[in-house]
Amino acid sequence: MKKVTIKDIANIAGVSISTVSRVLNGKGNVDPQLKERVLQVIKDTNFQPSSFARSFRKSSMQIDVVLSKWEEHYLRVLRGLTESLGEQQISVIPKTNLNNLGDFVVAIGEDFDDKLNASMTIGQELSSCSVVFDHFSTLNLIVSELLSKGIDSFAFLCEGLSNYRACKLYGAFMKIMFHHKIESYEIKMLNSKDPYDVAKELSILPGAILCSKDEIAAGVMKAFKDEGIKIPQQVSIIGYGNFSCGSLLGPSLSSVEYMNEETGRICGQYILKMINGEEIPKKIVLSTRLVKRESSL
Amino acid sequence: MKKVTIKDIANIAGVSISTVSRVLNGKGNVDPQLKERVLQVIKDTNFQPSSFARSFRKSSMQIDVVLSKWEEHYLRVLRGLTESLGEQQISVIPKTNLNNLGDFVVAIGEDFDDKLNASMTIGQELSSCSVVFDHFSTLNLIVSELLSKGIDSFAFLCEGLSNYRACKLYGAFMKIMFHHKIESYEIKMLNSKDPYDVAKELSILPGAILCSKDEIAAGVMKAFKDEGIKIPQQVSIIGYGNFSCGSLLGPSLSSVEYMNEETGRICGQYILKMINGEEIPKKIVLSTRLVKRESSL
DNA sequence: TTGTAAGCGTTATCAA
DNA sequence: TTGATAACGCTTACAA
Numbered sequence: 297m298k299k300v301t302i303k304d305i306a307n308i309a310g311v312s313i314s315t316v317s318r319v320l321n322g323k324g325n326v327d328p329q330l331k332e333r334v335l336q337v338i339k340d341t342n343f344q345p346s347s348f349a350r351s352f353r354k355s356s357m358q359i360d361v362v363l364s365k366w367e368e369h370y371l372r373v374l375r376g377l378t379e380s381l382g383e384q385q386i387s388v389i390p391k392t393n394l395n396n397l398g399d400f401v402v403a404i405g406e407d408f409d410d411k412l413n414a415s416m417t418i419g420q421e422l423s424s425c426s427v428v429f430d431h432f433s434t435l436n437l438i439v440s441e442l443l444s445k446g447i448d449s450f451a452f453l454c455e456g457l458s459n460y461r462a463c464k465l466y467g468a469f470m471k472i473m474f475h476h477k478i479e480s481y482e483i484k485m486l487n488s489k490d491p492y493d494v495a496k497e498l499s500i501l502p503g504a505i506l507c508s509k510d511e512i513a514a515g516v517m518k519a520f521k522d523e524g525i526k527i528p529q530q531v532s533i534i535g536y537g538n539f540s541c542g543s544l545l546g547p548s549l550s551s552v553e554y555m556n557e558e559t560g561r562i563c564g565q566y567i568l569k570m571i572n573g574e575e576i577p578k579k580i581v582l583s584t585r586l587v588k589r590e591s592s593l
Numbered sequence: 594m595k596k597v598t599i600k601d602i603a604n605i606a607g608v609s610i611s612t613v614s615r616v617l618n619g620k621g622n623v624d625p626q627l628k629e630r631v632l633q634v635i636k637d638t639n640f641q642p643s644s645f646a647r648s649f650r651k652s653s654m655q656i657d658v659v660l661s662k663w664e665e666h667y668l669r670v671l672r673g674l675t676e677s678l679g680e681q682q683i684s685v686i687p688k689t690n691l692n693n694l695g696d697f698v699v700a701i702g703e704d705f706d707d708k709l710n711a712s713m714t715i716g717q718e719l720s721s722c723s724v725v726f727d728h729f730s731t732l733n734l735i736v737s738e739l740l741s742k743g744i745d746s747f748a749f750l751c752e753g754l755s756n757y758r759a760c761k762l763y764g765a766f767m768k769i770m771f772h773h774k775i776e777s778y779e780i781k782m783l784n785s786k787d788p789y790d791v792a793k794e795l796s797i798l799p800g801a802i803l804c805s806k807d808e809i810a811a812g813v814m815k816a817f818k819d820e821g822i823k824i825p826q827q828v829s830i831i832g833y834g835n836f837s838c839g840s841l842l843g844p845s846l847s848s849v850e851y852m853n854e855e856t857g858r859i860c861g862q863y864i865l866k867m868i869n870g871e872e873i874p875k876k877i878v879l880s881t882r883l884v885k886r887e888s889s890l
Numbered sequence: 891t892t893g894t895a896a897g898c899g900t901t902a903t904c905a906a
Numbered sequence: 907t908t909g910a911t912a913a914c915g916c917t918t919a920c921a922a
Contacts, residue, residue, distance in 0.1 A: 611918080622892095
């Protein structure tokens, strides 16, 4: 079953390939009768023009996207990218195999290394153009706010220090504790331990717990609920990532939002510039914000 | 800034384009010295072969995927597709714009109509090859199990009847009630009302509530918890879709699982067959299963 | 081992 | 209004 080409259509309809092409693209004038005939043949043969030949001819663009994990945040960025670049007729192709990547690669995630040689990295700083998030300002704002509400002891539950975001958050937390001269704070590295268990290992119950991931916050909340600890009256819980489950939890989870569709769209704009040969910043820092819900004062 | 092509490389390196091509593809023998020189030029010019020209030449394949919503379930199918087809060097391209689709289109979702003219539909039955889910068997199994545990009154909370899955579930529920001669049951159509509110409108508290979506189940659980109703002791709640939040809720949500990565992989296999011109079934029915957690007996 | 040249399916230019 | 034909960048017989 050979693939039907524009040539076949032309033969069957008894016209030239240029006529078929004109019908296909609606460009130029074609005799209505001929047009009808060509369209009929196209329908009969179920002909589909080769998208590759088209893209090739039009020298269109496509970019490959690799995700460090197939997770909600990353997918939301992917969506923004797909939408904004799709408007420019640029295809965005998610790749799960790192071996066979194309000319323009975007890496979304936190645990890539420079071997990947991406053209743009989102969520992490590598040698390419990097789009990262301002973890410090928002965290600082949160802590200031909590301080003003009389909360003076904190804990930071962190997944570990093996990824970019976790490191940055850790650094930000330390800096903020120092800056506000807060002495009562505790840091727990989970390193793949269950947050439910780690929550119970806290030496004292702090006024607020900041978590480096929403999943951790969810585990902590479960642990506290089981122990009868009131959230947020006794302890405020704040997650990171604003995953979609947050609003369904009881109490609903306050969380820092970052890396959403908007990010994808912004990156799409920069990619467009890169493609057009414009210079773009080596590092782009996007802001984050707290989505306040019931789990925190 | 013109795009660098294989021709440029050949010129600069002082060899023919076939030599460059050979270096690029590692096929055929090339004098090590020449090879070195070519590689150097490639690096210097930052040359990337045009993926379109390559795909075109090799007559590779790509398929477009449209999602009715950019939601977790659909994305998981997309992932399965991407992985399984990626192994065959077939690119999977998510599209958010329905106007400019390619030769092979896969539709994932529940509210498409036949205008789309997809080659394969997942989650819904259209004129093309359709991959759908067996909603009846699993629901029947669930009800039988609950009956055997002494539960004899049921409710079905449904988002409405405007999508394929909801209709099928509704039909299955009715059939099952009839089949088991269950007389105490209640059906609520949400039609975009808040499940939290609808839960409180139930005329009696049934022994088990089946929901057409996990999000509904989450809302119901929240309402019941606020009213001090014990789950699952007083009422079993079962969701549909097994979204990732389910395990984080308290109590964790029992839910029917369908449309996951596996589905994507299976569809990938069928797509491969279609591409190779093999006949495949017009309708493929995949099974679902209950993931039992704390919210149900 | 290297280079020449044909061809992939389409679009666009130009002449008829 | 139509049809020949060149061109897009790359791979691959085939010839040198």
